Amino acid sequence: MIIYTEIKLTESLKNAVRETADTYTCIFEDELNSEEEKHDAIRKADIVFGNVKPIHLLDEAPALKWIQFASAGFDGYRKLKTNAIVTNMRDYFSGPCAETMLAGILALYRGIDEFAILKQEKKWVGHTIRTNLYLLSKRQVIILGAGNIGQRIGKLLSGFDCQVAFYARSANKAIINTPEELLQAIPGADIIIGALPGTAETAGLFTNAMIDAIRPNAIFCNVGRGNLLADESHLVDALMNKRIAGAVLDVTAQEPLPSGHPLWDCPQTILTQHSGGGNLTELEGIVAMFITNFKNFESDRQLMNTVELERGY
Known part of the structure; x- marks a missing residue:
């Protein structure tokens, strides 16, 4: 089972993800050496955490079960054909x-x-x-x-x-x-x-x-x-x-x-340059939301902040 993360995290936050998902292989984009490695990781991923670019790679991930966006908005992703559960950061920002x-x-x-x-x-x-x-x-x-x-x-x-x-x-x-x-x-x-x-x-x-x-x-x-x-x-x-x-x-x-x-x-x-949702502990809060939702996912509970891509919310 693979979690692919496309958001730049500190080492301590990466460790928080690894420790929570200790039975998963955790792959972080900034630790990969090439675009080919990135594409391969997304294709094999069960969970994606972050806003993947280019977007079409998510449609080429047959094992994908859940996408957790690191943003409230997801305009560019509304045409995805994925069958995965999709969640965003709705109330956090x-x-x-x-x-x-x-x-x-x-x-x-x-x-x-x-x-x-x-x-x-x-x-x-x-x-x-x-x-x-x-x-x-x-x-x-x-x-x-x-x-x-x-x-x-x-x-x-x-x-x-x-x-x-x-x-x-x-x-x-x-x-x-x-x-x-x-x-x-x-x-x-x-x-x-x-x-x-x-x-x-x-x-x-x-x-x-x-x-x-x-x-x-x-x-x-x-x-x-x-x-x-x-x-x-x-x-x-x-x-x-x-x-x-x-x-x-x-x-x-x-x-x-x-x-x-x-x-x-x-x-x-x-x-204000699309910085309206920013704060000093922004990344910590995003990771905390992912961890909470991951525990829900593993326990077959309802995920927080599920969205419908076509509707846009």
């Missing part, structure tokens, strides 16, 4: 992602991004900036997505007495259920936050008309998927011409963002 959004919103509202630039320039503006600062308290917020990340963001914002409305097709917490209802609700929001998974239904969901409906003192945020926007250039245009107050973007349509991309030059825009 919800806390860091929510804190990233909150940090970005507060940075814009309280001028932290501007103060950082002033520090670099060694420029004191003092009291003149005070009347340009916003308060988060009691803001009207729309969160696109009522899953773990969306709900975690809502919980944090509730501490600021924000009024939060969720958009989702069928979730109980959602009071906005259709794109038409969303378009009608956007003009009343101070903050719109995307926290949707990548599915055929969510790709391009946020249309140019919706961007145009954002009021001038409101901000747009996205920690879900970069393809949420039907046309990212329309958001760029709204930011450059100050038709909206700013943006906090953890995800973008193209990643990594090229050096010449116009988003780099947009005012009042915070780009």
Whole structure:
């Protein structure tokens, strides 16, 4: 029995995997000497831990019984034909992602991004900036997505007495259920936050008309998927011409963002470079989740965070 791991781990974390799965042969990508060895290991693997590239290798693994992704998202893997059980890191990244959004919103509202630039320039503006600062308290917020990340963001914002409305097709917490209802609700929001998974239904969901409906003192945020926007250039245009107050973007349509991309030059825009789920003990938590699920797998118990590839969640 073979576990193939494609995630860079410290030696102590590798040992934790080996000790837990002591009856398995544990193969780690960074210990292999060639692509041929990697391909052979995946073909023979019973369990895959991590996000294998190239993706098609997973369809060439006839013994594969379980895939544990090291991420919450798995957009590129949705066309796999594997019969293996598939699990992701669903809730693990919800806390860091929510804190990233909150940090970005507060940075814009309280001028932290501007103060950082002033520090670099060694420029004191003092009291003149005070009347340009916003308060988060009691803001009207729309969160696109009522899953773990969306709900975690809502919980944090509730501490600021924000009024939060969720958009989702069928979730109980959602009071906005259709794109038409969303378009009608956007003009009343101070903050719109995307926290949707990548599915055929969510790709391009946020249309140019919706961007145009954002009021001038409101901000747009996205920690879900970069393809949420039907046309990212329309958001760029709204930011450059100050038709909206700013943006906090953890995800973008193209990643990594090229050096010449116009988003780099947009005012009042915070780009967190798809690092929203990161934290100091990220790898430890990912391995802990794998070990918990491995014990479930070995005991024929239900695995945590199972997903349906075609549905995207």
